[in-house]
Amino acid sequence: MTKQEDKGIIGNKTGKVYYPTIGLEIHAEMKTQTKMFCRCKNDPFNSEPNTHICPVCTGQPGALPFVNKQAVKNVMRVGVALGSSLADFSEFDRKNYFYPDIPKAYQISQYQYPLVSGGSLVGVELERIHMEEDTATSIHKTNYSLVDFNRSSVPLMELVTMPVIHSADKAIEFARELQLLLRTLGVSDANLEKGEMRIEANISVSTNGHFDGDFSKLGTKTEVKNLNSFKVVGQAIDFEVARHIAILEGESDGELIQETRGWDENKQATFSQRSKETADDYRYFPDPDIPKYRFSDLPEFSVDVLKESLPELPWEKRERYKVAYGIKNEDIDFYLQNPKFGEIFDEAVNELSSDVEYKKLSNYISSDLAGLQKNEVGDLSNVVGTELAVIVQMINRGELSSRGAKDLLLEMYKNGGKAEQIANEKGLIQKSDPEELKRVIEQIILDNPKQVGEYKDGAEKLLQYFVGQGMKATKGSANPSILAELFREGLK
Amino acid sequence: MVDIDLQDLTIREAHKALKAGEYSVRDLVDAYLANIEKDNKKGKGINAYLHLFTDIDERVEIAQKMFAEGSATELTGIPVGLKAIIAKKGQITNASSKILEHYKATYSATVVEKLEKQGVIFLGSTNTDEFAMGASTENSAFGVTKNPVDTSRIAGGSSGGSVAAVAANMCLVALGTDTGGSIREPASFCGVVGMRPTYGAVSRYGAMPMGSSFDQISPTAKTVEDVQIVFEAMRGTDDYDMTVLPEDTWQKDNTKDKYKIAIPRSLIDGSSDEVKAVFNSFVEKIRTEGYDVEDINIPILKEVLAIYYILIPAEVSSNLARYDGMRYGSKVDGDNLWDTYKKTRGQGFGDEVKRRIMLGTYVLSAGYADKYYEKALALREELKSELAKVYEKYDFILTPTAPVVAPKIGSMEGDPLTEYLMDIFTVTANTAQTCAISIPAKVCEGKLPVGVQFMSAQENDDALLDIAKKLGR
Amino acid sequence: MSDIKITKGQVEYLASLAQLELTRQEMEKFASQLTSILQYVNRIKDVELSDDVQRNFNNVNTFRNDDNPHKAGEHRDAILEAMPETKDNLLVVKKILNN
Structure with missing residues (x-):
């Protein structure tokens, strides 16, 4: 394989040019005082298990969500910073699926009407940013699993880029810059190790050139999840691109199918995460527990007002x-x-x-x-x-x-x-007063007749010796360049 | 024991007597408890209550103290039945479902808190169709509730336990919920009053949802006045329910001296002769009393049942997903996690619940959502807009509450569609998120009760109660 | 209308999406019942939508402020008590595999 930067990668066997296409999906936990839909404290990392829980975030029968304004505003501020368009109409949807870390068996998210659309960062165009709630945390033991709901319903933003990234380096640059932005805005601590920021990469290669808006021209896409450092993001992308090309070139027996893959740190390779029993069919529909939004009726959500709230980006x-x-x-x-x-x-x-x-x-x-x-x-x-x-x-x-x-x-x-x-x-002031230093110099000249003679005979490097004496005499407080100047004068 | 005439007792009369010390809160509560016990002893009682609450004695003391301290309100010491889908902290709240058979609510519903603050005594959990799905209480996992007027017949549902408890003097008033007629239809069958408030009038926090955009906690009592007292005590915004309408919309007074009433005549033609006869004589009576009544045609009304039975299962399929045996409820362990999910839900839910979950899963699933869910959602908006036009001209739409009198127990078994069709008149108010009330029409001695339903526009609840008071008891 | 027919296979698929274990009899019963219900509700396909329906939102823009957090552990005991199985205040479930 020969890399040609953005110009694609030439296959060893066939000589075809392969263009990698990468899109990122990045989740970030929003820093708020309370959770997204209830008044439990948003403090999942510093507490005993199941401390910040209530009927709402544990999905008790009959409990209802109530939207946290600050969380919504945080996402809108990110949108304004990225030059995106902010939704006028917006709503929350239910994404239905079963999992022990999803207490309602649906996650409240956004489907058709995300808060934020478009915009760009480091030249990478964005598709959308929407608001949702985080899942609970699972701890896996040998024979069973444990669930902690402290993180359940913590506000989460999901940012999706367009498939316009062509290298691991660019993907890392994007992710780093986003992290910096989130921290600058104070909306998220965005630590990857803590899972406050989570990166997923959608990777495909195609011989049809770069993405031009026609998704059908892209190759088979794999999604790599759980990338918990920038380094791993880069490694996983490079690995996947090489794996795709090797398969397409016939150099490897693997099969290229649309699937979710994980990253194996020990093997330094991606691996297939077993496909689910049933196809994903999340049956999204607008959450009837949450009234709609018309942001044009709310001055505090206008672009101008939000822009004013931004720090220097x-x-x-x-x-x-x-x-x-x-x-x-x-x-x-x-x-x-x-x-x-x-x-x-x-x-x-x-x-x-x-x-x-x-x-x-x-x-x-x-x-x-x-x-x-x-x-x-x-x-x-x-x-x-x-x-x-x-x-x-x-x-x-x-x-x-x-x-x-x-x-x-x-x-x-x-x-x-x-x-x-x-x-x-501390006596750190350098003595630069020529009058004061002159007396010191005169004394040194008087005390060192031998060296004075040699200097005058042409041993100019002795100037350093005199300066050294001068520093000694002033206990280091003299400015050496001024000393040198004065000695040069005095020894003429 | 003090002899109290429960048959004609109202909240105001009871309050007067309690305040005057004619009898104590204990006496009043004991009178109702005695009726419940008597019914249970018969062995084949009407089965209105699933179980009594364990804190009645404490609550009685609190209420009695409120009278002693002078802080009592009209509702202090009033014995109330609570539908088994409304959460009361520490008490079993099982929605008449095996999946929650022993579940103790971890918090109290907003309405429970509000009423208990006024000193209400909740006596126990009343029977319902499982998770309120049904019009008969035959879908309860713990047996049908029989109609106190004729125990060979159903009390109706889903709030059948609450309504039957009121009719059989096992509580003074009761709370139910109304998602498609669940308070009004049993009220019609049992000859009492049931009011479904405008969507967003009362907080739903703590009421296990069936259709989140349809449900309202709803009062039932023997008189409109009692229903109104309870409604007024429950309504209002809540920090735990975003769908409650803002307070300022309720400031206006919509009551009038003279009301205009519309009857969607063609929709009523399909009702039983018995119901039509009672309804027609009721209409004649109010005409002669000077009410302005007109027959009109509202074509979309005949589509509402279809809209309802698409949107409701959709919301049900999602609302009931949380009952998975993980965090609470009756878990059935399987070989692995997914097997546990499937067994817990497969064995924990009854037929009607499973049917609606699957129906809802179908209408929301990829490839079908456009055809069913999206279309039904659009038609719902169309219905709201059509009704808004009607309510510009008329104050109320009047229909029978149900197309039939209370059916025999077991007569609808295995035929869900027939049971769904009983909701033909009631689902309109829920689908349009408006208010409605069922009051008993005058019936000749020896006949089964028939209710008439007044529907009105959103937030027109006070006018609705006003006409019901003028025409009912 | 009669073109709608829910097969046993579809019932099986729906049951797996909804995590419901059904017996063979239940599958057959539900296939026929769902078919008749869907045949009835499918009547809405013939209802035409008007162009001028405006969605009327009488309740929009509802929020709560990000303040007054619950006291730590305020609801913990009641919720943990309702759990079928716990260990060190954590919920125990069967081992979570990647589906």
Whole structure:
């Protein structure tokens, strides 16, 4: 197989060009105080089993759902951020199927009228985003299974992309960016390991070129579920694409059928999840327990109002950092992934005015401060952005050596405080006053007649020796470049 | 024991007597309990109650205390029957189904909480067709409820236990539910009053749903006034039911001095001669009393039964899916998980329930949903719109409540369609989500009761009760 | 109308979707009963829909606010007590296999 980026993959045997097509379905648990349809606390991870349960989320006879406004709003905010269209009319439907983690034997979801349609992210078009409820959690033992309803009916959004992704890398980029967006909006913690964000990939390969809106031109689709890290998303997609092509090329005996597959971490391979006894027939119909929605009657759900509620979005932030401050891409990513550091940068950068300062600031945050957080005991909240700006300015004025800056930063990280005060107390201020330093220099010249003679005879590298003496005499508080300058003058 | 005449007792009279201390709450409750016990002892009683509640004594004390403290309301101490699909916390609420035979409700329905706050005494769980599916209570897993007027006949259903308990002086008033006529049809058969409120008037929280968009908890009593008192106490918005209509829609007063009444004559032609005779004389009587009555034709009404028997099974198939023996109820263990599901549900449900579940599964399944479910849903909107036009001109539509008098027990066995056809007049109000009431028409001595039904527009419940009071008891 | 006929095979399929174990007699009985009910309700296929029916929503846009959570464990005991089998406050069911 030869990879040609987006141009398809050439089969070894036949020389045909295969185009992988990938669509993603991503579920994310919404961060709210209460569950989707009842007032149980939405806190599935930090509680004893079956603590946050009630008649509604355990499907007791006669219990009815009541829709949580904030959960709906969260999904609409995601839609506004993605430039999607928001539904005017919407309703909830029942998806009917039996499973021990589905207490009503139907899941309340949305079918014909999702809250959000269209939009795009990192160039990938979206089909829809709808709102539903999460299932309970099952724990599998050797001879039986256990069910915990703490997660039952936690609000869940499901995002479906169009089948327009052609590589594992793009799929990962999309998923990462979505995770970042959900966190930025504060609507979901979106941890993959915890299952707060769940990724399913629909994969097919075809010799008919890329998807052009005609689904019949796509190849046989397999759906890979339970991908619990970005890495696995990539591995599973690559594996499936290769498996499909190998079958189509006749290099492998496997059969290509529409099915659901799982990922085997040990074998590093996908495997068929046994097809169900009966065909999927979910018998969707509008949930008669939930009245309809006409969002045009609700000003708080208008695009304008929702837009105003949005914070700076990841791509907006990226653009700002690039254009206004010209900082490194790695630093930009670091701030997006670590918003606390980003906040410190934003606070500090306001006090600064030149590209040199911006870069120096970013460097101190992304390498030094980040290093402190990793290796030292302290608190990031001790570090105030405006004080960090002062440090950068002191360095630029030559008042602080890079060694001194590191010491100052450590002190600040551990105990907080004002930059200048710490520098003074710790004697970290570099002596740059030529008048004051002149006396030191004169003394050193008097004390070192031999070296002075050699220097004057042309041993210019001895300048470093004099600077070293000067640093010693000032206990490191002198600015070495100024010292050098002054020695050069004094030894003429 | 104090001798209390239960036959003609009303809530207001009982309240007056309780307040005046003529008898105590204990006396009143004991009078009804004695009737229940007497009926049970006969061995072939009417079977109105499945079982009595275990907290009656506590409730009696609370009610008596309310009188002592002066916080009693009209409903304090009133003995009430509760249909076995309405949840009362800690009490067996089994919907007359084997699948829930020993299920103790884990919470109380909103109406139960509301009424208990007023000091009502719920005496026990009344018989019903299994999960309210039926018009006879013959579909109860625990035996049919007999008609107190003629015990060889059915009391009707599905709220047959509640209605028979009222008719046989085993409670003063009772709560049932009405999904397609379940309070009105037995009221007609047993000669009492049954009111189905506008959909969304009363919270459904805690009433095991049959058809979620059709069900309403509904009161039955001997007088319209008693029905109204209970209805007023139950209605109103609820933090646990989104389908309750907003409070402000109920502010208006729809009662009038003079009402216009429409009769869909052609629909009534198919009724039994006995019913037609009683109905026609009732119409003559109110004409002579000066009511403006007109025959009209509403073509869509003859389609309603078909619409109803598509939409209802659809909702049933989903609403009853949760009874799977996993989290509660009677589990039948099988070889594996799926076998357990199938055995639990196969053995736990009776025929009518299984029939409707399968019918509903069929009309919702891929390839058939358009033809049946979607079309029926569209026709439901058409019905609402047609009726809205009728109600612009007329205040009420008047029909018999049922096309026949109470049938003999067992006469409809194995023929579900015949039983469905008994709902011909009642399903309209449910399908259109409007209100309706059945009141007894005057019947000659020795004859079986026949009820007449007034239907009205959504949220016109007060006018409905107004005319029923003027024409009924 | 007579073109509608529910076969035993269809009854079997419906029963499996609805997780109902049926006896052979039940299947036969239900096949014939469902056939006659469907033949009756199928009358709606001849009813024409008007074009101008407006859906009248007298109850729309109902929400609750995301506040006042239940106290932790408030409903737990009653619900756990109703469960046929529990272990360490978890519901026990037969081993869940992938269908």
